[in-house]
Amino acid sequence: MRETHRPRETAGDSGPELPRRRPGRASAHGTGASGSGTPHRSDGRPPHTPRGARQPGPAGHPGTTPPVPGWPASLVLAPLVALFGLITWQVAADGPLVRLDERLGESLFRRGPAALTQLFSDLGGVPVALPVLVCAIAYALWRGARRLPVYAALTMAAVPALVIPLKVATARQGPLTEAVNYYPSGHTATAAVAYGASALLLLAVDRPA
Known part of the structure; x- marks a missing residue:
């Protein structure tokens, strides 16, 4: 068997040489070009961590930037106002909803x-x-x-x-x-x-x- 040739250390060497970073390579969590600290890969491939591939949600939903706690109040209030307007219109016009309410009230009278x-x-x-x-x-x-x-x-x-x-x-x-x-x-x-x-x-x- 041949012995593997190993370089000998000279007296002036203080210790084993540290590994050098190869040019053109970047770690998956390296700092971006602008210094923002965003995970990236220099070869254009997506990072290994799923965090980098996460996309923010649409506007008005949780997950946006800045974060929004939920639906806008206008989207919650609008259906309620529309429902109240519909009931008021039925009351004013003596519509079928009024007659249904009267029959229901008579059937429930003194039952509770x-x-x-x-x-x-x-x-x-x-x-x-x-x-x-x-x-x-x-x-x-x-x-x-x-x-x-x-x-x-x-x-x-x-x-x-x-x-x-x-x-x-x-x-x-x-x-x-x-x-x-x-x-x-x-x-x-x-x-x-x-x-x-x-x-x-x-x-x-x-x-x-």
Whole structure:
């Protein structure tokens, strides 16, 4: 067997020579040409890591740059406004939706527990819902929030300004009564704004450590 020839170290060598980087090669995680630190390969092939091949999502979706937490508020609000407009049109025109609502109300009359229905009715009243919102606003102010409590108070103040004119314009007759001005429901609007705004305030403010 032949012995493999190995270069001998001279007395002036301080140790084995470090490997030299070959020209024209780049590691998969090398710094880009602009110094941005983006993973790349010098030969144009995609990097080994899947991170470099990831593409951001379309505008308005999570994954965009900068990141967006979800759908824009306008896309969520528009269908709700359209649905409310459709129901209001049916009420004003005495459409088939009104007759369906009347038949459903007559079939459900006195079939549920009276105590539970009265509880839900009381929860939508101003004497109950408004103090809940006031407590949430006070807590948010105490935690240092400024704009959100103002927005919540203005939204609550806008409820009668929007509901009362619609009640008068539609003159909707109430269930099992000859009285009118029952649409839209003031209890429903009050409960939705008061409890919804209270929940948003409690979720938005910083919690004590």
